[in-house]
Amino acid sequence: MSEPVIVFRDFSFCYKSQQKDTLKNINLTINKGEKVLILGPSGSGKSTLGNCINGLIPFSYEGKIKGSCKVAGIETREANIFTLSGHVGTVQQDTDAQFIGLSVGEDIAFSLENDAVSRKIMLEKVEEAATTVGMQEFIPEVPYDLSGGQKQKVALAGVLHDDVDILLFDEPLAALDPAMGMTAVDLIDQIHRNQKKTVLIIEHRLEDVLYRHVDRIILIADGEVRLDTTPDELLRSDILKSLGIREPLYISALKNAGITFGPQDHLEDINAIDISRYQDKLRSHFEAGKPQLRKPHVSDEVILKAEHVSFSYGDVDALKDVSFEIHKGERISVIGRNGAGKSTLAKLLCGIIRPQQGTISFHGRNTAEFSIRELGRLIGYVMQNPNQMLVKDMIRDEVELAMKLNHCDEAEIQKSADDVLKMCDLYSMRNWPISVLSYGQRKRVTIASILSLRPEIIIVDEPTAGQDYRHYTEIMGFLEKLNRDYGITILFITHDMHLAIEYTDRSIVFTDGQLIADDYVFRVLSNEDIITRANLKQTSLVQLAVKAGIDPEEFIHAFIEEERRNRESHE
């Protein structure tokens, strides 16, 4: 019955530029019609594995292959990428770059154009593919007007043609907000079931992918297949944490309560969990650890205050009558879907644009009095992509740049640079070239370069986008330390709810330029109305709490506090 479509036998691969094998001795069989999650931390080789299947290896990335990899019966090293692309449709991570056409229709048609299909047939096929992914209304639209989720649907439609029987998704959730991510997982599932395609999903966000059933999970670590098993079995084990992959929150909550799982526990789908088995333990654990409600801020000193701030671009209102206060030393998450007004807020706080109505004051002084450069010394802005910020070759030069631009005197520059480099644990690397640094290290350099001006507040835009749990923990741990040890107030602009839960105390939520919530994180995330309006996703903690008959708000609160305690005792 089961017919293998992808078979790796004693397969190893070594990139031309590298000394060591990225994939080591892979033995793996994937059968027709299966839906498989390839799970692994960054740098584990999971994307390389994907590239071996779709033919980018060895077509675009040269290297040494040992052993055999057969896709649809074709030995990949002997085939070319075009033959393989007839069998494997790949949806890449970067939704922007893979949108090649100048309209939705054109992008979906791209592979048909390359096949020299006549336009008449092309129109029908484009319509059909667009309908499958629910984008038929958008065929004439241009890419600049689409959301990340819509672009991804178009990318999927673009590879759905004809005899493509394997669909490969390379980190499909990386560029999407939580609600879009759910839609994407759902769509992938529908296509898997309706079109009987073999589906491979490469991801590290386990909980989000498990929103819909997968048949099998292949866990890759250090270039090897570590585990090849069912979701249930994987969740029962303790292997995930040790590899730097985040467990689903409901599993962590159950494990925190001291519950151990056996073969009879089905854990993959939170709705199907038989809660009666764990209810008592969960409740007693919850009652024992019920936390006190703390003030979200350690100091009563108001550092920044926005009063009735509005801003619009032409006719489009980007922010409408927004007011809030920030206290010294707070950690705040600014949440909202794309276009909700988050980046406009960041620009306003940094003084790059100025409020059209209302005022923003810093320590009681209206920021209209400050020039953008003066504000830059008070409020620092760290962009999402460190590559967009790094302009110098050497770490030290980068850290000194902002001070030089502000004409500080040489002695001060030297001293301040040394201090900041030490603060950010970069001092021993101060003379390294930036090009050799990892993503996380680059991020740290950008933060150091902002901190060199000693701002009291830093705004960090999506600090962990595209990062796996280990790097995520590393970056966030570092920011947490800056907050705790140096009292720096941090605003996180994010749509990562795990981040908000674990590392911030208060959330400010935006929708369509309006501030719709400003409260404790656990309250925001247990409020269904806010979740829907801000394109967030209900956390599985809420579902678990409801099932166990515990108040969701208190349950999330207790979970947050316990995770923090665990993290601190870990350090």
Added chain:
Amino acid sequence: MNNSKRLFVNVKPGHTFLDHLTGKTKVRTFLILIFVLIATWDIRVILPFLFLFIGALISLKPDWHKVWGVLGFIIIVNLFNLFLMWLVEPNYGLNVVGGSTVFGRLNGFYVFTYETFWYFFVRFSKFMATFILSLVFIMSITPSEFAAGLYSIKVPYKACTIVSLAFRYIPDIARDFQNIRISMQARGMELDSKRTKLGNRVKQNILILAPLIVTSFDRVGNIANAMDLRGFGKKKIRTYYAEHEDTKGDRIMKPVYLAFLALLIVLTVEKYGFPSAYEVWCPWIH
């Protein structure tokens, strides 16, 4: 978001007669007409075309505010150019028109002749015709149609694709540039023209280029992979989604551009086969 529109380029096709033509017809007509205008200095050819192109521009129902902006600029530059030519050689008409009828003079060197002004008039008309033709072409074609049109005249499709890709990613790169600028400003880079000297501003903008190039290279790698994965370069031939079947307009335009082609051949044969002593035709001399 609407960067592409600021460049006068439409990504979505419009709704007028010219918009509805295929890329093939647009590109062919444009190229033939450009060569006609390059080939001739005869006002009897240039002037009718100039009016035709103005008519075409009106038919596109453009945003006149923007059109007058560029048109005004071009007219001023062009007149200034003619003025400079006159400064250098006030009796230019003698060489190209073949006469020197003086109707005013400042001194022994700076004279006004009818022939020179006739030449300037022809030159101005020719330049304006060329410019308006280009404007009409740019405003009526989408980048994808342009690629398809180039392909129809046997330009290799890999070259055609570069054209449409450039238009696809220019707005993205512009947005990256904006972001980088913002982060640099927040770090204390002064880009305000009132507060910084030009030299400094140029230097600082160059600093912004480094991260822009790095991010653009990242993107190029991803684009190349996405194209490979969808079979770009698989076959020698290619079809275009943006290139629709011939409409009635295309069937009307085909004899029209063929007639223009015939005119081009006549003009070229005349120019090289029967060269006249003076290139610019003038009613009171010839």
